[in-house]
Amino acid sequence: MQITPEQYDAWTAQSRTGIEIVDGVVHPLPSPSKRHNRLARLLANAWDTAVGPGWNADTNVEVRLCDAPLTNLRPDVTVYRADTIDVTPTRPEHVLLVAEIVAPGTETTDRVVKADQYARAGIQFYWRVEQAATGAPLVYTYVLDPAAGRYRDGEVFTGVVKVTAPFPVEVDLGRL
Template structure:
Protein backbone atom coordinates (compact mmCIF):
# COMPACT_ATOMS: atom_id res chain seq x y z
CA UNK A 1 0.00 0.00 0.00
CA UNK A 2 2.93 2.35 0.48
CA UNK A 3 3.21 5.28 2.84
CA UNK A 4 0.36 7.78 2.44
CA UNK A 5 2.24 11.06 2.63
CA UNK A 6 -0.69 12.83 1.01
CA UNK A 7 -4.40 12.87 1.80
CA UNK A 8 -5.19 12.14 -1.87
CA UNK A 9 -3.21 8.89 -1.82
CA UNK A 10 -4.92 7.66 1.33
CA UNK A 11 -8.35 8.71 0.00
CA UNK A 12 -7.84 6.44 -3.02
CA UNK A 13 -7.54 3.31 -0.86
CA UNK A 14 -10.47 0.89 -0.62
CA UNK A 15 -12.38 0.26 2.61
CA UNK A 16 -10.66 -3.15 2.82
CA UNK A 17 -7.23 -1.51 2.63
CA UNK A 18 -8.16 0.93 5.42
CA UNK A 19 -9.68 -1.67 7.74
CA UNK A 20 -7.68 -2.24 10.89
CA UNK A 21 -5.11 0.52 10.34
CA UNK A 22 -4.28 4.04 11.41
CA UNK A 23 -1.93 6.47 9.68
CA UNK A 24 0.57 8.01 12.11
CA UNK A 25 3.10 10.53 10.81
CA UNK A 26 2.63 9.13 7.29
CA UNK A 27 3.20 5.51 8.33
CA UNK A 28 0.65 2.69 8.30
CA UNK A 29 0.11 1.25 11.80
CA UNK A 30 -1.93 -1.90 12.37
CA UNK A 31 -4.77 -1.73 14.89
CA UNK A 32 -5.44 -4.74 17.08
CA UNK A 33 -8.89 -6.35 16.94
CA UNK A 34 -10.88 -5.41 20.00
CA UNK A 35 -12.17 -7.83 22.64
CA UNK A 36 -15.86 -8.08 23.49
CA UNK A 37 -15.30 -6.25 26.81
CA UNK A 38 -13.40 -3.48 24.99
CA UNK A 39 -16.27 -3.11 22.52
CA UNK A 40 -18.82 -2.95 25.34
CA UNK A 41 -16.77 -0.25 27.10
CA UNK A 42 -16.98 1.81 23.91
CA UNK A 43 -20.60 1.02 23.01
CA UNK A 44 -22.16 2.10 26.33
CA UNK A 45 -20.91 5.71 26.20
CA UNK A 46 -21.42 5.96 22.42
CA UNK A 47 -25.06 4.92 22.76
CA UNK A 48 -25.70 7.30 25.66
CA UNK A 49 -23.90 10.19 23.94
CA UNK A 50 -25.71 9.67 20.65
CA UNK A 51 -29.06 9.60 22.45
CA UNK A 52 -28.26 12.84 24.26
CA UNK A 53 -26.61 14.61 21.33
CA UNK A 54 -29.63 16.29 19.79
CA UNK A 55 -29.59 17.42 16.17
CA UNK A 56 -26.34 19.43 16.19
CA UNK A 57 -23.99 16.53 16.87
CA UNK A 58 -23.73 12.75 16.85
CA UNK A 59 -21.67 10.03 18.51
CA UNK A 60 -20.23 6.94 16.88
CA UNK A 61 -17.77 4.14 17.51
CA UNK A 62 -14.79 3.04 15.45
CA UNK A 63 -14.48 6.23 13.37
CA UNK A 64 -11.51 7.85 11.69
CA UNK A 65 -10.47 11.43 12.33
CA UNK A 66 -7.78 13.48 10.59
CA UNK A 67 -5.54 14.95 13.26
CA UNK A 68 -3.04 16.52 10.86
CA UNK A 69 -2.32 16.61 7.12
CA UNK A 70 1.48 16.89 7.19
CA UNK A 71 2.72 14.41 8.03
CA UNK A 72 -0.57 12.62 7.56
CA UNK A 73 -2.09 11.36 10.83
CA UNK A 74 -5.50 9.70 10.85
CA UNK A 75 -6.52 7.97 14.06
CA UNK A 76 -9.33 5.46 14.56
CA UNK A 77 -11.32 6.52 17.59
CA UNK A 78 -13.21 4.24 19.93
CA UNK A 79 -15.93 6.86 20.50
CA UNK A 80 -16.20 10.21 18.78
CA UNK A 81 -18.67 13.07 19.16
CA UNK A 82 -18.74 15.27 16.07
CA UNK A 83 -20.81 18.05 14.61
CA UNK A 84 -23.74 16.51 12.72
CA UNK A 85 -22.68 17.83 9.30
CA UNK A 86 -19.70 15.44 9.32
CA UNK A 87 -21.75 12.24 9.65
CA UNK A 88 -20.83 11.21 6.06
CA UNK A 89 -17.27 12.61 6.05
CA UNK A 90 -14.43 10.11 6.50
CA UNK A 91 -12.06 10.85 8.05
CA UNK A 92 -13.79 13.46 10.17
CA UNK A 93 -11.92 16.77 10.19
CA UNK A 94 -10.44 17.44 13.64
CA UNK A 95 -12.06 20.87 13.88
CA UNK A 96 -15.49 19.17 13.89
CA UNK A 97 -14.64 16.80 16.75
CA UNK A 98 -16.19 17.83 20.07
CA UNK A 99 -15.07 14.94 22.25
CA UNK A 100 -13.28 11.59 22.05
CA UNK A 101 -13.23 8.56 24.29
CA UNK A 102 -10.30 6.15 24.21
CA UNK A 103 -10.86 2.70 25.67
CA UNK A 104 -7.53 1.37 26.85
CA UNK A 105 -6.48 -2.18 26.04
CA UNK A 106 -3.44 -3.91 27.54
CA UNK A 107 -1.39 -3.09 24.41
CA UNK A 108 -2.54 0.53 24.05
CA UNK A 109 -1.72 1.92 27.50
CA UNK A 110 1.25 4.07 26.49
CA UNK A 111 -0.41 5.36 23.33
CA UNK A 112 -3.66 6.19 25.16
CA UNK A 113 -2.01 7.84 28.16
CA UNK A 114 0.73 9.82 26.41
CA UNK A 115 0.82 9.83 22.59
CA UNK A 116 -2.86 10.14 21.73
CA UNK A 117 -3.55 12.64 24.51
CA UNK A 118 -0.91 14.92 23.00
CA UNK A 119 -2.14 14.40 19.42
CA UNK A 120 -5.79 15.16 20.22
CA UNK A 121 -4.79 18.24 22.22
CA UNK A 122 -2.66 19.58 19.36
CA UNK A 123 -5.58 18.91 16.98
CA UNK A 124 -7.83 21.06 19.22
CA UNK A 125 -10.23 18.38 20.51
CA UNK A 126 -11.97 20.07 23.46
CA UNK A 127 -12.57 16.94 25.59
CA UNK A 128 -10.64 13.68 25.90
CA UNK A 129 -11.80 10.83 28.10
CA UNK A 130 -9.86 7.66 28.73
CA UNK A 131 -11.59 4.50 29.98
CA UNK A 132 -9.49 1.87 31.74
CA UNK A 133 -10.32 -1.16 33.81
CA UNK A 134 -8.89 -1.19 37.30
CA UNK A 135 -7.33 -4.37 38.66
CA UNK A 136 -10.71 -5.01 40.33
CA UNK A 137 -12.41 -4.99 36.91
CA UNK A 138 -14.25 -1.72 37.56
CA UNK A 139 -14.11 0.74 34.64
CA UNK A 140 -12.54 4.10 35.51
CA UNK A 141 -12.97 7.20 33.35
CA UNK A 142 -10.17 9.78 33.33
CA UNK A 143 -11.34 13.16 32.02
CA UNK A 144 -9.32 15.90 30.34
CA UNK A 145 -10.26 19.41 29.20
CA UNK A 146 -8.28 21.27 26.54
CA UNK A 147 -6.31 24.36 27.49
CA UNK A 148 -5.97 25.93 24.03
CA UNK A 149 -3.03 28.24 24.72
CA UNK A 150 -0.44 25.51 25.33
CA UNK A 151 -2.44 22.96 23.26
CA UNK A 152 -2.46 20.59 26.22
CA UNK A 153 -5.07 18.96 28.40
CA UNK A 154 -5.71 19.74 32.04
CA UNK A 155 -6.39 16.67 34.15
CA UNK A 156 -9.98 16.45 35.24
CA UNK A 157 -11.84 13.97 37.40
CA UNK A 158 -11.54 10.20 37.72
CA UNK A 159 -15.02 8.69 37.66
CA UNK A 160 -16.63 5.26 38.16
CA UNK A 161 -20.16 3.85 38.26
CA UNK A 162 -22.60 6.29 36.69
CA UNK A 163 -20.53 8.88 34.87
CA UNK A 164 -22.23 12.24 34.39
CA UNK A 165 -20.95 14.90 32.03
CA UNK A 166 -22.25 18.37 31.24
CA UNK A 167 -20.09 18.92 28.15
CA UNK A 168 -20.29 18.82 25.21
CA UNK A 169 -23.90 18.25 26.37
CA UNK A 170 -25.54 16.69 29.43
CA UNK A 171 -25.35 12.89 29.55
CA UNK A 172 -25.14 10.05 32.07
CA UNK A 173 -23.48 6.70 31.32
CA UNK A 174 -23.65 3.67 33.58
CA UNK A 175 -20.37 1.77 33.49
CA UNK A 176 -21.26 -0.48 36.39
CA UNK A 177 -23.15 -2.97 34.21
CA UNK A 178 -20.29 -3.60 31.78
Protein backbone atom coordinates in the same frame (compact mmCIF):
# COMPACT_ATOMS: atom_id res chain seq x y z
CA MET B 1 8.15 4.56 3.62
CA GLN B 2 5.63 7.24 4.46
CA ILE B 3 2.20 7.26 2.89
CA THR B 4 0.76 10.54 1.61
CA PRO B 5 -2.86 11.67 1.97
CA GLU B 6 -3.29 11.27 -1.81
CA GLN B 7 -2.04 7.68 -1.71
CA TYR B 8 -4.21 6.85 1.26
CA ASP B 9 -7.32 8.46 -0.25
CA ALA B 10 -6.92 6.21 -3.30
CA TRP B 11 -7.25 3.08 -1.14
CA THR B 12 -10.56 1.25 -0.92
CA ALA B 13 -12.65 1.60 2.24
CA GLN B 14 -11.92 -2.05 3.05
CA SER B 15 -8.16 -1.56 2.95
CA ARG B 16 -8.48 1.35 5.41
CA THR B 17 -10.15 -0.72 8.13
CA GLY B 18 -8.24 -1.92 11.14
CA ILE B 19 -5.41 0.60 10.81
CA GLU B 20 -4.31 4.00 11.99
CA ILE B 21 -1.68 6.17 10.35
CA VAL B 22 0.73 8.16 12.50
CA ASP B 23 3.27 10.44 10.85
CA GLY B 24 2.65 8.69 7.53
CA VAL B 25 3.31 5.19 8.90
CA VAL B 26 0.59 2.53 8.91
CA HIS B 27 -0.11 0.89 12.29
CA PRO B 28 -2.46 -2.11 12.52
CA LEU B 29 -5.01 -1.91 15.33
CA PRO B 30 -5.32 -4.85 17.71
CA SER B 31 -8.64 -6.69 17.71
CA PRO B 32 -10.68 -5.33 20.61
CA SER B 33 -12.04 -7.61 23.32
CA LYS B 34 -15.75 -8.04 23.98
CA ARG B 35 -15.32 -5.91 27.14
CA HIS B 36 -13.67 -3.17 25.08
CA ASN B 37 -16.46 -3.25 22.48
CA ARG B 38 -19.16 -3.17 25.15
CA LEU B 39 -17.57 -0.18 26.89
CA ALA B 40 -17.38 1.67 23.58
CA ARG B 41 -21.00 0.88 22.79
CA LEU B 42 -22.21 1.95 26.25
CA LEU B 43 -20.42 5.28 25.86
CA ALA B 44 -21.56 5.82 22.26
CA ASN B 45 -25.19 5.02 23.05
CA ALA B 46 -25.28 7.30 26.11
CA TRP B 47 -23.54 10.13 24.30
CA ASP B 48 -25.71 9.80 21.20
CA THR B 49 -28.85 10.15 23.34
CA ALA B 50 -27.40 13.08 25.33
CA VAL B 51 -25.86 15.25 22.61
CA GLY B 52 -29.02 16.27 20.80
CA PRO B 53 -29.73 16.62 17.09
CA GLY B 54 -26.64 18.67 16.15
CA TRP B 55 -24.18 15.90 17.04
CA ASN B 56 -23.61 12.19 16.48
CA ALA B 57 -21.71 9.74 18.68
CA ASP B 58 -20.22 6.70 16.96
CA THR B 59 -17.49 4.13 17.29
CA ASN B 60 -14.68 3.62 14.80
CA VAL B 61 -14.80 7.05 13.16
CA GLU B 62 -11.65 7.86 11.23
CA VAL B 63 -10.37 11.33 12.17
CA ARG B 64 -7.67 12.97 10.07
CA LEU B 65 -5.62 15.04 12.49
CA CYS B 66 -2.89 16.11 10.09
CA ASP B 67 -2.07 15.96 6.36
CA ALA B 68 1.69 16.41 6.50
CA PRO B 69 2.76 13.98 7.71
CA LEU B 70 -0.50 12.06 7.42
CA THR B 71 -2.06 11.20 10.78
CA ASN B 72 -5.43 9.38 10.82
CA LEU B 73 -6.66 7.99 14.11
CA ARG B 74 -9.74 5.94 15.00
CA PRO B 75 -10.88 6.91 18.50
CA ASP B 76 -12.93 4.23 20.21
CA VAL B 77 -15.83 6.71 20.47
CA THR B 78 -16.20 10.07 18.71
CA VAL B 79 -18.76 12.86 19.04
CA TYR B 80 -18.84 14.80 15.77
CA ARG B 81 -21.08 17.38 14.09
CA ALA B 82 -24.14 15.67 12.59
CA ASP B 83 -23.97 17.81 9.44
CA THR B 84 -20.57 16.23 8.63
CA ILE B 85 -21.80 12.63 8.56
CA ASP B 86 -21.03 12.38 4.83
CA VAL B 87 -17.83 14.46 4.93
CA THR B 88 -14.70 12.36 4.53
CA PRO B 89 -12.30 12.55 6.17
CA THR B 90 -13.64 13.72 9.51
CA ARG B 91 -11.48 16.63 10.66
CA PRO B 92 -10.72 17.83 14.19
CA GLU B 93 -12.95 20.88 13.73
CA HIS B 94 -15.89 18.47 13.25
CA VAL B 95 -15.16 16.73 16.57
CA LEU B 96 -16.22 17.73 20.08
CA LEU B 97 -15.14 14.73 22.16
CA VAL B 98 -13.16 11.52 21.73
CA ALA B 99 -12.65 8.56 24.04
CA GLU B 100 -9.98 5.90 24.04
CA ILE B 101 -10.42 2.64 25.93
CA VAL B 102 -7.02 1.51 27.11
CA ALA B 103 -6.23 -2.10 26.28
CA PRO B 104 -3.15 -4.28 26.80
CA GLY B 105 -0.56 -3.04 24.33
CA THR B 106 -2.08 0.45 23.91
CA GLU B 107 -1.31 1.89 27.35
CA THR B 108 1.35 4.45 26.38
CA THR B 109 -0.34 5.29 23.10
CA ASP B 110 -3.73 6.01 24.71
CA ARG B 111 -2.40 7.65 27.89
CA VAL B 112 0.27 9.88 26.35
CA VAL B 113 0.61 9.86 22.57
CA LYS B 114 -3.03 10.11 21.50
CA ALA B 115 -3.88 12.60 24.23
CA ASP B 116 -1.11 14.83 22.90
CA GLN B 117 -2.19 14.39 19.27
CA TYR B 118 -5.85 15.14 19.99
CA ALA B 119 -4.91 18.21 22.03
CA ARG B 120 -2.58 19.56 19.34
CA ALA B 121 -5.39 19.05 16.80
CA GLY B 122 -7.71 21.17 18.98
CA ILE B 123 -10.27 18.54 20.02
CA GLN B 124 -11.90 20.10 23.05
CA PHE B 125 -12.63 17.05 25.23
CA TYR B 126 -10.84 13.72 25.74
CA TRP B 127 -11.88 10.78 27.90
CA ARG B 128 -9.61 7.87 28.73
CA VAL B 129 -11.19 4.69 30.00
CA GLU B 130 -8.98 2.34 31.98
CA GLN B 131 -10.33 -1.20 32.11
CA ALA B 132 -10.22 -2.92 35.46
CA ALA B 133 -9.44 -6.62 35.74
CA THR B 134 -12.63 -6.89 37.76
CA GLY B 135 -15.35 -4.37 38.50
CA ALA B 136 -16.11 -1.05 36.88
CA PRO B 137 -13.56 0.83 34.78
CA LEU B 138 -11.97 4.15 35.70
CA VAL B 139 -12.80 7.12 33.48
CA TYR B 140 -10.45 10.10 33.26
CA THR B 141 -11.91 13.24 31.70
CA TYR B 142 -9.83 16.02 30.17
CA VAL B 143 -10.59 19.50 28.84
CA LEU B 144 -8.40 21.27 26.30
CA ASP B 145 -6.44 24.30 27.45
CA PRO B 146 -6.15 26.07 24.08
CA ALA B 147 -3.42 28.46 25.26
CA ALA B 148 -1.19 25.59 26.39
CA GLY B 149 -2.22 23.24 23.57
CA ARG B 150 -2.74 20.36 25.98
CA TYR B 151 -5.40 18.85 28.19
CA ARG B 152 -6.10 19.84 31.78
CA ASP B 153 -7.15 17.08 34.15
CA GLY B 154 -10.88 16.89 34.70
CA GLU B 155 -12.82 14.58 36.95
CA VAL B 156 -12.10 10.89 37.50
CA PHE B 157 -15.00 8.44 37.79
CA THR B 158 -15.49 4.80 38.57
CA GLY B 159 -18.70 3.01 37.70
CA VAL B 160 -21.16 5.83 37.04
CA VAL B 161 -19.92 8.84 35.08
CA LYS B 162 -22.04 11.98 35.53
CA VAL B 163 -20.91 15.20 33.84
CA THR B 164 -22.43 18.47 32.64
CA ALA B 165 -19.80 19.33 30.01
CA PRO B 166 -19.54 19.13 27.10
CA PHE B 167 -23.17 18.02 27.53
CA PRO B 168 -25.12 16.59 30.46
CA VAL B 169 -24.81 12.81 30.48
CA GLU B 170 -24.84 9.95 32.94
CA VAL B 171 -23.27 6.63 31.95
CA ASP B 172 -23.21 3.52 34.09
CA LEU B 173 -20.09 1.73 32.91
CA GLY B 174 -20.55 -0.82 35.66
CA ARG B 175 -23.20 -2.45 33.44
CA LEU B 176 -20.65 -4.61 31.72
